[in-house]
Amino acid sequence: MADRSAVRVRDALESLDSLVPLLAANAATVDREARFPAENLDALRAAGLLGLLVPEDHGGQGLGLADLVTVAQRLAGGCLSTAMILAMHCQQVDVLVRHAGPRLRAELLPRIAAGEVYLASVTTEAGTGGHLLSADASLERGGADGAATAEASIRFRRDAPVVTGAAHADGFLITMRDGPDQGEHAVSLVYADRADLDIERYGAWNPMGMRATESGAVRLAGAIRPDQVVGPPGGFRAVALDSMIPVGHLAWSACWLGAARAVFSALVRHLARDGRTDVASPLVRERVARIRLDLELVSAYLGRVREEVERVRARAAPCDAPSLQIHLNSLKIAASELTYRAVDRMVQLAGMSVGYSADSAIPLERALRDLRSAALNYSNDRLWTATGGLCLLDRKVELL
Template identity: 50%
Template sequence: MAEKYAEQADTAAEFPVTVLEELRSSGLLGLLVPAEYGGLGGTLDDLLDVGIALGRVDLSAAMIFAMHCQQVACVIDHAAAPLAQELLPEAAAGRMYLASVTTEASKGGHLLTASARLEADTDASGQLRVDRFAPIVTGGAYADGFLISMQAPGARSPGEVSLVFARRSQLDITASGDWDPLGMRASHSVALRLTGRVPDHQVLGEHGAFRAVALRTLGPLAHLTWAACWLGAAAGALSRVVQMLRDSAKSKDSATKSELLLARLSRARQRLDTVHALLRHTADVYTAASTGDGDVSLPRNQLLINALKITASEECLRAVEDLIDAVGLRHGYLKNSPTRLERTLRDLRSAPLNYSNDRLHQADGVLALLDQGVRFA
């Protein structure tokens, strides 16, 4: 389904509504939801497998799905019982597609601070006032609900951030600007202003405790699922190139006789195997650290999770660049090539920018100073 509509959605920069409907009806929006709430009870490995599979045919659709699942994981891990019991059955039934609202014009994509503040009504109604502008909200125009980061009521610093859920029906939503990017065109990540009131029980975790949500769940799941989607996109590109080359292998002037081409294919495959190994290792470490007496926030764990994001975003892009060099102008650069390398390159160019690698390296420098013994996860 995603492959069928990918070209149209990319050309028009339109949200893949048909794919979202398939995700709803198939139950995949509830992949991570425990069976007790009607979900599929899927594991992290299941989520990564679906991300890779979707990424092979449409990276925008894969990222839309992955970001929704990140939000569902936050509800599972951090929502109090009343909110979890309200939301998780809806996600399992395909009625709750969740969008993430963490960007702000004043801070870019910096995750752990906020400028806009939640205001508590003074009439003892238990309501919180939301007034939030975000320059980028992936799929926000089509979401059923939002997880929104804002300064906690009475916050004394930008780092005292709360994560609050809001239904579409609880908000007035205004979209602004056009969405006409180089790649990831079907993600429809437009700017939104969200205003409205929500009850206080729709805060996930404690007020001001978003940092714990981000370090334990949102950040690691983002980097793991994004890496899976990027890996899928690059693996799909390599698969299409190999298929094209095998189809032409019987020709006497077949490109498969070129030693340079074979070396470039080898390099691309090496990059993808490296990312895949790092992805699976990081998933195992995260699963162990997020259960029992583990601690995801340990510097060695955070360094590994950040290294996965940085490595996957760079190596998957470089693998596609290797493939373009390998097959040349006709099959590597033209839009109508069956390899679809041109679209994959445009989409993957966003990967190092999607929570900037430069920002992660700065954070990792601090974390490296905290781990004098250089202990590996």
């Protein structure tokens, strides 16, 4: 079994040797045009990476969180937008693997493993903003005569101001209030196939960074079966704490680190061969060291939090301990702020022509714009206040 796992990991990593240069070659174009990198997604499908976390018995690669973190870092070195697209897809896959019912798992996971289904996440809402654990729009249950039956359709309509890749997704995981008479925190997660939805895009997509994620606004309407509710009705909070939050924070942080690491590597090589920069200067060396320290801190904290999540999952325990939630929130905050700071320092060190130009051979300008979004991708302001509340519950102060 261990040998088979090692082979799967090796094959996945070897596929990156050709994928990363492809993503890097397309990155400037898709950023400039603010369009979804469909050609990159096609390459990920062909490489089997949509099924990275799908278990082997459903046709997937059956890999784990350590492999996801590695793959996300490597891909982000080519194109951060594409890496985030895959990271968020894998986040949704993990939710399905751990919380979907038998029928939905049997139908959907093999299609994901075969590269047929790219998943988009629908969690934002005009009334709730980006608050993950609340919802406004509600599910409507019952048959044509109003009587609820086992096979009755569940209907819904949903507006979402930010959905990554909505125009290209094959399936959607959507947060909804469990019913019209339920409170905003009685949230259900539902799966809907693209074929069963009416999808309307509205608004424009012309952001400063992460332009190739094409995270525009959509209106969704459709009907699903009762077994397409993922996790218990109204019980999305448990699903989020167990899967969506930990995998999201790990994968996002890996992407941000991978993007910053790649441009730092390119900058170090540039400094080594560029005769105009005095690499013996104490100021240059101090600036390089400070950049490296930020990346080292993110890398180390990412590794330790990932190990902690893996230990908790190995015990089949919930990921709801205050200390673990603090560590996950701290990872997201630290990764988003330190990687951005590192690239900002790289721009200063590289100077106007290399660091600030959109036409530079080192894409520091794009990395700076992209990483500025990291603190906004589930707002750090919200995480700071949530973490403060958790700190008051963790009276033993269980540090990582």
